[in-house]
Amino acid sequence: MSAFARIRALAYVFAPARSLASARAFALAFALACALALAALVAVPAAWAEEGPDPSNQVNPQQLPDSSFIYDTSISELETADSYLDGQTVQVTGEVVGDRINAELDFDHCWITLEATDGSFAEVPVLTTLAATSVIDTYGAYGKRGTVLQVRGTFNLSCPDHAGLSDLHASHVSLVSKGAAVREAPDALRFVPGVLLVLAGLALVLVFRHMRESRR
Structure with a gap:
């Protein structure tokens, strides 16, 4: 049985009316719809194949590396x-x-120095603008915890503008946390070496006096 004959047979079954004329009309409309759908399925892949790749999405082998990645x-x-x-x-x-x-x-x-907060005591000199340092309220020193900053910029392993110094030229500086005064409680163990040295000195003085008295 041909494809059209099968479509016509289905039309007789699903036709809205039981008359022969309505069944034929329905079969013709159904066959036309199937033909249009088949043509669309064939035309779409052909159109995609003729369109080809987007020329703006091509890889340029001559493109230089970009250092904009952070x-x-x-x-x-x-x-x-x-x-x-x-x-x-x-x-x-x-x-x-x-x-x-x-x-x-x-x-x-100006120059500022950033110290690592991971306990490694590593440092890096940073060249930044005076305006960017306005967020710094405390410079770290004994008894002071310095302002913590997040700095983004260009790292130079051997900067040609600053005598080969390894530095960071900042382009953006932001505040992470403010500085504060740090009060450390006295640690008695730090006095132990000094006390031992004093006692050792006194012991040597006594030994020296005893040796001098014994010679008389």
Whole structure:
């Protein structure tokens, strides 16, 4: 049985009316709908094949590497970094320690030192603007916990502008936490070495006096 004959037989079954004329009309409409659907299924893949790949989505082998990717790293990793991070945009978090030093021949910039907060005591000098340092309320020192900053900028393994110094040229500085005064309770164990040295000195004095008295 041909495909059209099968469609016509189905039309006789599902025709809305039982007359022969209505069944034929329904069969013709049903066959036309099937033909249009089949043509659409054939035409769509052919259109996709003729369209081809999007030329704007091509890989350019001549494109130079882009350093706009931000490496969220740590100060201790920068201290031991190799040439891979040289010239890359990095982001670090650290405590401001020491003092602010004005940059030579550049009155709008200054140097600050960031120390790692992971206990490694690693440091990195940061060149930033004077305006960016307005968020610093405390510079870390004995009895003071410095302001913690998040700094994003370009890392130079051997900066040609600053005598080969490994530094970070900041492009963005944000506050993480404010500094504060730190009061440490006296530790009695720190006095033990001094007390032992004093006792050892007294013992040597007594021994020396005893040896001098015995010679008389």
